[in-house]
Amino acid sequence: MSLFRRRELLAVLAGLTAFGAGMGEAWAGPSKKSTKRQQNRKSIGKPTPPTLPTTRAKPKLVVLDPGHGGKDPGALGARGTQEKKIVLTIARAVQRELLAGGRYRVLLTRNSDTYIALRERVARAQAAKADLFLSLHADSHDNSDVRGASVYTLSEDASDREAAALAARENRADAVVSGMRLADKPDNVAQTLVAMSQRGTVNESRRLAETIVATFARNGVRLLPRTHRQAGFAVLTSAEIPAALVELGYLSNPQDEKLLTVRQHQLSLARALRASVDAYFGASVATRKA
C-alpha cells in the first residue's frame, strides 16, 4: 500500500469516526471528493490503485474555514452585514479559484449557514489530513475608522492586547453559542505549540501568514499596520497543519463593510488568497518533501 493510499484511507476512516453519520453535507467539498470517499468506503481492505493525481504532483488538500454560522452571526456591520454570510461567500470564491487550477483539493468546514464548534473545525481538517488550513473572518472595532485586513497565527502569550481581544471574541463563539465553557477549551495552547514547533508547523504557519500579507500588499488589498499578529485562537490549534486566520476587513468600518459586499472585491480577495496558497506551496516544494 503506497503511503499516499494509506493516508487517504486513514483520512476516510478517521473521518467516519470523527464526523459520524450525516456530516457529509456540512463538510462540503467538490463532488469528486464524495465520489472518491464512497469508492473508498466500498473498497476498504482491498485498495484500488490511486486515480486521483492528474498532474505530476499530488494535489494538496486545502481546508477553508468560513467563520461562525447558524446561531452565531459573527461581527455585524452598521448596514446589517453579517460576518458569517460574507466569509462563506468569499470562501466559496476561494474554493472556485483554487479548484480552477487543478492543483488542489479543497474542503470547506461549512458550506451552509450552520453552526460548527471551533474544535470540530480543527478535527475535520485533521481527519482529512489537510495540508493547509485557512480560517476566514471579518472583524469589528469600537473605532469605526479602523480598517484593513490582518493575518493571525497561533501564539501562546497574546502580548498584543488587540490580538488577544480579537482571539477572545473569536473563541467566545463556542462559549456563547453552544454552552461550552471556555475553560473546557481544549487544546492546551502551550502543549499544542510545543507539538507544532517539534513538527515545524509554527514556522510553516508564519511563512504562510507572511506570504498572505505580501500577496495582499502586492494586490492592493488594504492592510492593518503590523499586519501579521499572533494570538491564542482555538481554531488554529492543529499541531500538524500549517494554519492562519485571515480577518478580511472591518465590518465596523463603512468603507470596508461596503467593499466586503461588492462582488468584484470579493473576487479580488479570493484571487489574492489563491495566489498566496500558490506562493506558499511553490516555495515549499524546494524545502519540503512532497
Ligand SMILES: [Zn+2]
Ligand atoms: Zn470572526
